[in-house]
Amino acid sequence: MLEKKLEQASQASVKDRRRIVAITSFVLLCAIAMVMLISGLDDQAPLLPASEPQASSQQNAESELRNQFMQRLQAYEAEVEADLSSANLKKWDQPRDIEITTVKDEAISAFAVGAYASALGSLIRLETLAGQALAARDSMFASEVALTRQAVNADDYTQGKLHISKALLLKQDDEQAQVLEAMVEKLPELLSLLKAADVAAIENNLEKEHAAVAEAFNIAPQRQGLKERRDALHDKIRESRFTALIAAGLLSLEKKQISAARRNYAEAKALFPQRSELKVLKQGMISVADELDLKQTKKKVKKAIDEDQWQTAEQLYAQALQRHPEEKAIRDGLQLASRIVALQRDITDYIQRPERLASANIFAAAEDKLIQATVLTAYSRSLAEKSGALKDLLASMSVKIPVFVKSDNQTYIVVKGVGKVGLTHGREIALKPGVYTFEGSRSGYRSKLVQVRLPVGKPALQVEVVCDERI
Template structure:
């Protein structure tokens, strides 16, 4: 290619449009992201083309082979920087690398700026800081357009770091606001909580944490009213009403501090109250003597809580009192049977008591007493059935001793007492002599057994105790005469004569 005439060259002066969005302080900071990025890319491309036309094009025309040989590989989308005259190849490579790095830093800067403006509402909380960063980015633009890529890279990197610091500060403010809001909610200060979450939403308007926290703060006054009502209900001893208030509060804000603990405590109170009521039913049934009902209640409780001390004690008490009640019934039955003279039934009742507890003294005494009384009654009934036997002194003495023993049993009642009284009356009659008149023929020898020989007589009166007597008459040449009489008051005269000849 021939060298072109200097007169044929057209000199193009490049514009100095800023590559970042901070060139004009007085414009709004928040711009649409697509517009911002497109503008920056266009400016970059334009600057690259102008630089190539002014600096590299003459060299390419005069020595195309050298330009092509010295050109470093680059991205197809980026303009190719040609070697400048007088710049060593290694330095040329450093400049090209600085340019590429500057472009990359600029891309990161623009993207972060967009995020701050559109996603984090930076103007509301970091406007002055962002403005200072944009000033530094504008200076980097100027250096880039002047071809001072290394210094432009330094400034772009510094601006990016400053912008990241702004972002980090925003995130810190956001996290602090969320933490303050949560703390205020836990401390039950809904006004402070709402303000804190509004601060968080000013940084991240779409924050789920912020929106949720603000909703909780708005509901907390109603939640606190319900919690107070629940506490009043608990103090009144109405845990079920307290549970209803707590469940309503939890439906408004399940994250309320302490609400799950309060619910657990109230539910436990309800369980305890139900347990107390069941125990009360069991002990009431026990007091009323309904042992089966009491046992059912206590066993049902132990089926659910095998280690329940109150139910265990209730069941043991039920068994004891049931046993005591059975013993008392048998005792009463024994006394009733004893008073009625049904000795066998009374003795059987005492024997059943002793099977339950062989050491019960009343049953041991009762069994001994019954055996003694049964023997006494049997003996008295013998005398009452044959009172004539009392005419013998020895028998009468035995009967008298029996009566004394029977009368010493002062606890005797009913049929036994009646038998003793009847026997005493019999002995009273038996010890009073009555008149026995004997009539004979003055020839018969008369003898009254256990009284003596009376000899012969025509009529004789004797004073003897009522009872059975044997009278014998004897006479020479005649058969003896023998008579058995039962002497009683008012008895007619008894004739005793031997008249039958042998």
């Protein structure tokens, strides 16, 4: 666009110069004619065309200046001006920014009226000013980066944040500064983890200390002593626990913001074609499409939740998260939906297979699921109903059922996993609902196993155990 304007201005200027040359030539011809008339000299006629070579030479020189200006201006805008724009000069040296803008305007204005020599001089001055500004930027940037490193090494978050902000103001796309920014942002969390690790060490809580140190190492692997401390703790903790902590650390690493930043970088690079107009247009189209897609997804999810269809909501959230990995509301929604669906599934399994609750471990696990579901029943009617049913089931599982054990007083009877009945003609015991195995033994006779299922709500039951088969 600028080249087009310059070309139009140049064409207008050329027309003006041609008019001036023509008028000048006419005046010169008239003057020569008068001299010839006065002097009577006949050999002055060949002097008349002399103005044409002179004008042609002048035009060639001006054309050379014009071309040189345009080439240097294009190079300036493509290489220097873009760098100046990213340097945010206006925010830290406004007078210099104004001077650069003014000199550029002067250069273009001079070019527009055909003053190519003046325009080129202004452009050269512009290049010098821009170079000085960028040099000052680079010097300030190096200083701020150095101060940021000092702050990070001193565990000073406030100064680190201050200096890295200044550095990014000067070079917002610099990879070195972005890495430092990430280190600064992680510093409070790192210090908190190290403090927690020291407290755990005082408490002699090796697992807690290892967890804190391992996470701190994941955040700042370059910090001296962290690796050695982590490895020393590793030898004191069971391998299985250590593996679990590593898995948790890897999971945390997968959720770091830097991963999202890389994805964004790759996507952004793929969307930037060579034509800047198309680049802006394409980016706008993608932005709008994402916005509409997100809005529609939220509408569908709300409908599913209102209808208590949490499995549908979970699927919608999972699909949306693939398209919008940075959307916190989608992540939180998926986590909530997944928890509700998992609790519904687990509680339903307990209800459908109540005999499993005879196991103390499974009974305790069911109680834990009820506690987890308590804070989520407000979101799901079906979860509230299932939780109530499981609560009643657990209560009924605590009510023991009378069982009359009949025998011949010769058979020694035990209930596996519960206790002994002994020798008896008949004895009543009480057992919680579940599946039990009665084992009878008698010298000289084959042992006998009798399996009994005690369903919930059974009023009473009789079981006979007699070893009557000789060996």
